[in-house]
Amino acid sequence: MTIAAALEKLMRHGMPFRFEAFDGSTGGDTDSPYTVRLLNERGLRYLMSHPGDLGFARAYVAGDLEIDGIHPGDPYELMRHFRSRLTFKLPPPGELLTVLRSLGLANLIAPTPPPEEHLSRARRAFEGWRHSRQRDAEAIHHHYDVSNRFYELVLGPSMAYTCAVYPELDATLEQAQVEKFDLICRKLDLKPGQRLLDLGCGWGGMVRHAAEHYGVQALGVTLSEQQAMWAQQAIKEQRLDDRAEVRFLDYRDVTERDF
Incomplete structure (x- = not known):
């Protein structure tokens, strides 16, 4: 199962945007003015470890998501759009296991945050x-x-x-x-x-x-x-x-x- 297909099965109302993943898969609303590109596995870990707008925002800030249709410094209109429509669901147990295996169980673990910088004594x-x-x-x-x-x-x-x-x-x-x-x-x-x-x-x-x-x-x-x-x-x-x-x-x- 592709990343796009697996993620769509976790979304209650489908993807409210066009979606492209780093494995080459695509999905979502083809009529949406927004295109979201998931660039790497770290971005996937953000999405899986914190489903919803929090994981999406963290992946975007980290540079693991790119979005067409907005100014890169002003994503708030899109965030408000997602807040009401970007909701996740739990499929039946058997289907959920298939989805998680497709996405990688290890990706349920959030990325390690960068170390805080401290000067030596x-x-x-x-x-x-x-x-x-x-x-x-x-x-x-x-x-x-x-x-x-x-x-x-x-x-x-x-x-x-x-x-x-x-x-x-x-x-x-x-x-x-x-x-x-x-x-x-x-x-x-x-x-x-x-x-x-x-x-x-x-x-x-x-x-x-x-x-x-x-x-x-x-x-x-x-x-x-x-x-x-x-x-x-x-x-x-x-x-x-x-x-x-x-x-x-x-x-x-x-x-x-x-x-």
């Missing part, structure tokens, strides 16, 4: 402990002091590096970043006169938003000198000098308390 001592002042400063300098102009081109006017929150589907990135800042402020229940400390504040977007719209005294700290310079200039241009500040400083050196 000697290397940690030589290079510095994780999150030591030196290592943190070097890491931030390497990633963010490549020029503010570069990040202006990448991030846009908000200069916000973290995920945005889109209030509407047609909102701009800038609107979504403002919505993200405001959502955080609402969750913190900020009130005028309170003090806010933003660790690793980047270019100070949260600091400026909280100071301008919620009336707090906001302090941000960053280990990127260029970020701090850009943020202080933006604070000055927005006339928030009396309520907002961004310092080129390790958070462990902040002397103020009672935030």
Whole structure:
């Protein structure tokens, strides 16, 4: 029995996509706009050890499944489609045994996850402990002091590096970043006169938003000198000098308390 035929016998409603397996077999819905290609045995082990959308997602992330009909970085429409239709069933015992033998009983065992990377004690001592002042400063300098102009081109006017929150589907990135800042402020229940400390504040977007719209005294700290310079200039241009500040400083050196 081929891989495609065996897998179809395990699916309650059949395959909601066109399917191609590494053994050359094909199956599924020939009218579907999606084509799923199972590339290797490791992908099969993901599917068999975690039937349903979890095994499918793991095989996709691991690169053991390819999908035509979607953008490779945005598979969520397909995942939602599968969530309601990709359900498995148990055939009668005799048929189930035939299916499992065809697919390989060993493939019921999930692939071994990659080992977590650990530096040796000697290397940690030589290079510095994780999150030591030196290592943190070097890491931030390497990633963010490549020029503010570069990040202006990448991030846009908000200069916000973290995920945005889109209030509407047609909102701009800038609107979504403002919505993200405001959502955080609402969750913190900020009130005028309170003090806010933003660790690793980047270019100070949260600091400026909280100071301008919620009336707090906001302090941000960053280990990127260029970020701090850009943020202080933006604070000055927005006339928030009396309520907002961004310092080129390790958070462990902040002397103020009672935030």
